[in-house]
Amino acid sequence: MQHFLLSAAARTLSLKAVFKMGEDKAYETFCEMRWAENDGEAVCPRCGCTETYNITSRRRFKCVACHHQFSVTSGTIFASRKLSFTDLLAAIVIFVNGAKGVAALQLSRDLDVQYKTAFVLAHKLREAMALEDAGQKLGGVVEVDGAYFGGYVKPTNHKAHRRDRRLLANQSGKRQSVVVVRERDGDMLTFVGKHESDGVEAVHAVVEDGTTIHADEASHWDVLHARYEAYRINHGEAYSLNGACTNMAESFFSRLRRAEIGTHHHIAGPYLASYAAEMAWREDNRRTSNGAQAGVVLEAAMDAPVSRRWAGYWQRAA
């Protein structure tokens, strides 16, 4: 069977096409994504049986073998969805189209849904993006770099009252480090920790032996020389010297910084890892067409299990 991303359906997954297709066709698209290996025909999630009764009026299925009842979104991050299939598809298209990310407030206005609904939906889509990258290993030539986000301390108005915000004692304690590991001409992964040095362990976990690593002069990267062929660039001297540079890693940070400042204005600490992974996914897929990107996210969302973190999130938080 032809891969969904290469099909006409994926190419035409524009916002216009989504609203034109209507609810029946949108539902069909979800079935095609969920059960791609069975030509879009339902497969029982409990026993794997491919023979099912189709309860068309309720868009549910009943397994012939084990009598389990399920829907196309059962067991996926869209389980117990409240939005129509058209709205869900539209949300995915709007979400992938936002190169700097999409604010929940904008999504709620565009779809005419509650802010809470949009907030949780956007986080579920981020979760699907992250799952698509899970378990990935990086190799070849990679660049490693870190940057700090969050915990902004506003300077006081009068100069005499100002404190040195570089000193630990004068920081909010909410600042976190994002470390990016980026293959040249390849994919990237991100890690969030209290300090940039926390990224060393992450590098060891995802970068394969035999890899060439480029990093800056920060001393915590010194240990990488023991396992990898490592090149260092002292940014006090130059951005690129004798072939050593971390410009690709830094271009990722400028994207994440633009998302923080331009779209979300403030990224709350617990969500930093999700936003970093989302922006890495966007950077990795920047040459893929919008329609195909929407297809990748939908496919990942249908493969992703029921969200532990976001299922009933507002009910819990309230």
Ligand SMILES: [Zn+2]
């Ligand atoms: Zn069954």
